[in-house]
Amino acid sequence: MLPPPLRQFIRLSAKISLPFIVAFAYLTLMLFLPIGAVCQKALTEDWADIWRIATDRVAISAYEVSFGTALVASLLNGVFGTLLAWVLIRHDFPLRRIFDALIDIPFALPTAVAGLTLSTVYSPQGWIGALFPYVQISFSRLGVGVAMVFVSLPFVVRTVQPVLMDLEKDTEEAAACLGADRFQICFRVILPAILPAILTGIALGFSRAVGEYGSTVLIASNLPYRDLIAPVLIIQRLEQYDYAGATVIGLVLLLFSFVSLLVINLLQVWGRRYEA
Amino acid sequence: MKPKKWQWEVWLLNFIALGYLTLVLLIPMVNVFYQAFKDGWAGVWATWTDENFRSAALLTLTASAIAIPLNTVFGLCTAWILARHKFPGKAVVLSILDLPFSISPVVVGLMIVLVYGRQGWWGGWLAEHNLRVVFAFPSIALASAFVSLPFVAREVIPVLEELGKEQEEAARTLGANSWQTFGRVILPSIKWGLLYGILLTNARAMGEFGAVSVVSGNIIGFTQTLPLFVETAYKEYNSQSAYSASVALALLAIVTLVFKGILDRVDKRPKN
Numbered sequence: 240m241l242p243p244p245l246r247q248f249i250r251l252s253a254k255i256s257l258p259f260i261v262a263f264a265y266l267t268l269m270l271f272l273p274i275g276a277v278c279q280k281a282l283t284e285d286w287a288d289i290w291r292i293a294t295d296r297v298a299i300s301a302y303e304v305s306f307g308t309a310l311v312a313s314l315l316n317g318v319f320g321t322l323l324a325w326v327l328i329r330h331d332f333p334l335r336r337i338f339d340a341l342i343d344i345p346f347a348l349p350t351a352v353a354g355l356t357l358s359t360v361y362s363p364q365g366w367i368g369a370l371f372p373y374v375q376i377s378f379s380r381l382g383v384g385v386a387m388v389f390v391s392l393p394f395v396v397r398t399v400q401p402v403l404m405d406l407e408k409d410t411e412e413a414a415a416c417l418g419a420d421r422f423q424i425c426f427r428v429i430l431p432a433i434l435p436a437i438l439t440g441i442a443l444g445f446s447r448a449v450g451e452y453g454s455t456v457l458i459a460s461n462l463p464y465r466d467l468i469a470p471v472l473i474i475q476r477l478e479q480y481d482y483a484g485a486t487v488i489g490l491v492l493l494l495f496s497f498v499s500l501l502v503i504n505l506l507q508v509w510g511r512r513y514e515a
Numbered sequence: 516m517k518p519k520k521w522q523w524e525v526w527l528l529n530f531i532a533l534g535y536l537t538l539v540l541l542i543p544m545v546n547v548f549y550q551a552f553k554d555g556w557a558g559v560w561a562t563w564t565d566e567n568f569r570s571a572a573l574l575t576l577t578a579s580a581i582a583i584p585l586n587t588v589f590g591l592c593t594a595w596i597l598a599r600h601k602f603p604g605k606a607v608v609l610s611i612l613d614l615p616f617s618i619s620p621v622v623v624g625l626m627i628v629l630v631y632g633r634q635g636w637w638g639g640w641l642a643e644h645n646l647r648v649v650f651a652f653p654s655i656a657l658a659s660a661f662v663s664l665p666f667v668a669r670e671v672i673p674v675l676e677e678l679g680k681e682q683e684e685a686a687r688t689l690g691a692n693s694w695q696t697f698g699r700v701i702l703p704s705i706k707w708g709l710l711y712g713i714l715l716t717n718a719r720a721m722g723e724f725g726a727v728s729v730v731s732g733n734i735i736g737f738t739q740t741l742p743l744f745v746e747t748a749y750k751e752y753n754s755q756s757a758y759s760a761s762v763a764l765a766l767l768a769i770v771t772l773v774f775k776g777i778l779d780r781v782d783k784r785p786k787n
Binding site for chain 2: 256266330451
């Protein structure tokens with residue numbers, strides 16, 4: 240007797256139809272093959288070489304800029320995104336629908352345009368940059384942070400909104416009836432319920448911000464040790480025909496994508512823990 | 516009994532939240548139009564009638580015209596498989612489907628170079644047969660298709676799941692073949708989700724920058740897409756031209772968002 244998963248597999252493969260073939264062939268060609276190519280190319284180097292390239296001083300500082308700045312940006316969005324979601328759901332004010340639609344701009348606006356306009360607006364002569372005369376925002380690490388905040392803002396808002404919507408206002412009112420004050424309602428009723436969604440949103444935004452290229456490359460000066468991010472480093476290596484260098488750093492970012500996807504999935508499972 | 520009235524605190528929180536939104540999103544968005552039109556229509560018009568802008572726009576439209584049908588067919592097949600079948604490892608397949616969203620666009624470009632480039636897996640074979648993929652149009656279409664791969668499937672899966680399989684089975688027992696079942700039963704019910712998925716695919720494919728800038732070579736007039744046109748103009752300190760091209764792309768974004776608003780109203784199912 241065959242083990243159940245195997246039997247299921249055989250039963251499934253007996254009814255393989257056109258959609259299965261199309262989907263599998265397309266995924267293989269588009270996704271599995273290229274990923275395989277990166278892994279194979281990177282692993283043709285010696286382990287010592289891979290380690291040396293991956294932990295090169297410029298590379299380390301690029302990871303530090305990429306991951307550090309992305310972490311700060313996504314945490315900032317964790318706070319303000321949650322606040323925005325709450326404001327957009329619980330309160331009615333003029334133009335609320337317009338503001339709600341605005342949240343999706345970073346999904347729809349090409350990143351090159353975002354980088355262009357952010358670098359102007361946050362430059363010393365720009366509308367917002369002029370408000371902070373002693374801080375250089377564009378063409379510094381702060382600018383990279385601004386671009387990362389821009390691209391990762393919608394994730395937190397859009398993951399928290401539906402959860403907050405399901406959490407009826409009754410719950411808040413019930414807590415108030417039972418004598419909870421406003422801070423208790425916030426921190427003991429609302430926050431625990433939406434925490435998985437907030438963390439999922441932060442993780443999605445963080446993952447997006449680490450990989451971001453278009454908007455960050457235009458707002459940064461791309462100098463090593465200053466504001467050079469890992470994706471830009473890959474491009475610089477490619478421009479020098481250093482395929483091994485580009486591939487190894489690419490592999491590091493690819494592994495990061497796998498890990499973040501895993502974490503996001505676990506967070507979503509945790510978020511559904513009370514569901515039937 | 517209601518919780519103690521929130522008065523000025525609520526206004527303060529609204530103010531902080533909307534102020535943040537204004538600083539991060541609204542002002543930069545308005546700035547695109549302001550910078551393009553601050554000297555009137557002439558500058559925008561000059562860019563829009565420019566030879567290189569036209570060829571970049573055409574290239575962008577063509578690439579997305581190839582990415583959309585590919586991803587639509589794939590998305591429909593995948594959505595149907597995932598919504599209608601139970602099999603071990605389904606969650607894993609769903610995560611794999613999301614990979615194109617989480618892989619950095621630059622890494623996507625790198626992967627395409629490593630498969631189709633001169634040093635890549637198929638580079639030798641392609642060169643023998645005189646086929647150019649990298650630094651030519653095919654790689655731009657490939658990159659656009661890759662980054663926008665999951666959208667259709669992602670939008671159609673929840674609709675199909677909600678729909679249930681009864682109607683399909685009824686059509687089958689009444690003697691409809693697969694194509695009839697798809698065309699007359701499934702398609703009419705999923706059309707709004709499908710349309711929105713296509714719209715997102717289009718916006719993402721047209722706006723892709725990182726992956727395309729690695730694989731295209733940015734040859735003006737040949738492999739320069741609209742986002743690359745924006746970057747090149749910006750690097751040449753030609754900000755009028757950069758912003759005029761950006762307006763075209765920003766309008767695309769606004770059309771996408773307006774469409775989303777309309778679809779949300781037409782089709783009241785909850786979106787996530």
